[in-house]
Amino acid sequence: MIELNTIQLLVILAPPLLLAITLHEVAHGWVALRCGDTTAQSQGRLSLNPLRHIDPIGTVLVPAVMAVIGGFIFGWAKPVPVSYNRLRQPKRDMALVALAGPASNLLMALGWALAAVIGHGLQTALPWLGQPLMAMGVAGVNVNAMLGVLNLVPIPPLDGSRVLAGMLPDRVGQTMAQIEPYGLIILVLLLSSGVLNLMPVVSSVSHLILSLFF
Template identity: 40%
Template structure:
């Protein structure tokens, strides 16, 4: 019966709205930056939008986190990757790096924009809870996505500044497939989680 408790329903609703909003802006920004750099692939596929349904993938956005929750594991979810053609971008690998980091940087800017609002709204209100979730969630999205592990966005930055042997390793990892990489991330979570938590806490403390 506790699952239908009003407070829990409100909290779940706040989390879902914050997640859909943050995810949509993150993914749309990938497409906008790619378009600005000369590639219209995302535009042709209807991804230059804040409509969350355009960025939801049945398997990695919905079914995967539900499956992990059922197994008692930490939920990992991802939006449908925004397609872009690196060969059509200005500045080559650096253009691809800009497309990659644009999403996480946008999450960090969203958190920074929300932080001052905490000082002008009353604690205990729905708005206060929503802003708190937006700050925490977007900082977590920033830190997690900036990890230099393919296919996370941070790997694009590493790829742009790495010598050819390292690039080949990154390409080999990415070619394995996203589901296998998610399994690897889950196995590494005991190592990664404390790092993500620590860095995120420092950023949040700085912002608020």
């Protein structure tokens, strides 16, 4: 793999990260629409335009800093609005809506792995295209593995908490709702302290996906 300076690293990471966050949110809204809730659609959040989903701090600043200093890439977008009461079967459907986000990241990781293979094949004939494409493909796999694994952690407001609430008694969902205002703070503390170390899982997922293509 070619060595990248900071600017090159950010250029390589930007398309996979923006696409990962955008399609993750669109997936939530699309499944909600299939389940009867038109809220996201009516607010224009089923758009593939990243500007409709970007949070300046969570989507741009935080991931950029994390990418430069190394380690776990952590970030977030503006959540797609979902109206619980508009879903046909609210408890089940909310779990499906939540699961759609990480599922979209898995599919994107597979797509980026394919891009990496194509880039690898072009390295000799067209190195100016093949090398950046391979680097971007590998970055896309890693970014989506990170976002997918992170969002499956059962800490509100992450998707994993909503999936878990959909499978367990209602009192679990009520408890998670009480925790949610503090969930992001709890998550940051767990990640920064090393108590929650997701890197081994992320590395395993990335390696597995890449091994399917290489």
